[in-house]
Amino acid sequence: MEPPEPSDSSDPPDSSDPPDQCERQLLARCAEGDKRAREELARIYFRPLRCFFIHRVSDDQEDLVNETFIRVLEAAGRYHGGGTVRAFVFGVARNIWREYLQARNRRPDFDPYTTSMGQARGGGQSSMLRAAEDLRIVIDALEGLSVADYDLLTHFYFDELSAREIGEMADLPEGTVRGRLRAALGRLRSRIIELAELPREREPAEETLECWLRRLRQWWRHPS
Incomplete structure (x- = not known):
């Protein structure tokens, strides 16, 4: 896909x-x-x-x-x-x-760091999985992330919490949160590349990943 x-x-x-x-x-x-x-x-x-x-x-x-x-x-x-x-x-x-x-x-x-989001959900599917077909690869990649990575990315991109607010919530310095966000985004990128079997010249940049996540956020807020 x-x-x-x-x-x-x-x-x-x-x-x-x-x-x-x-x-x-x-x-x-x-x-x-x-x-x-x-x-x-x-x-x-x-x-x-x-x-x-x-x-x-x-x-x-x-x-x-x-x-x-x-x-x-x-x-x-x-x-x-x-x-x-x-x-x-x-x-x-x-x-x-x-x-x-x-x-x-x-x-x-x-353990939220070793259990994938798909496993943790226990076979049930989030309503995001009814999203537009062209976002399915992004959703599948998110589902394959650890619960911890999924939690962090969705707090920032979907719940629109700032890095400082996530730090307040998780008792972490803001700099640590930003570092973990970058690492989680990198792992999401690797999952998408793996699932879509993308050649090197088509590997998505960080800005592209963020764009996809924003599109997904808009979809589940206002599904068509």
Whole structure:
């Protein structure tokens, strides 16, 4: 199968931090039991969290979103502004997703660095696999990456978290996150080359890989 042609039609992910002060105040009100604040937090984060789980699990997305909100509200009083609210919320979602994968695989020694995303999903397929045919090679390559690489790339390119926010979430320096992103992108590139059996002169550049990932992000947000 041929990889997709590069396209310049989609905008690059915005890695700048969103205004956070209002969300900090909102979370503080949630911790005090303010019902309206809790409804507003759900309004802001329902769609991003649903998208987060849609491309990571084959089912149970709504239950996982609800569990995320429950835990965010339970932990709201322990948030002291050490990072953005966005990183805090996605950090909770990430922990729930990891727990879900461990339970699904029934392996207490589940290793996200050696288990592929396809294996971890246990035979189920993410909704991304219904994407346009010309993106299938990219999806297949993503599925073959380790859970850790998949998690990192999708946080950055799909969830549009900045490297700093990913670092806050995973307790890593921003420079380390950027280095791991480059390495994960390199492994994705190798998978695409292997799956598509591309000759050296047609091996995709990093900019082309990023373009494909942005196209995929646009697809699962607005499937045609």
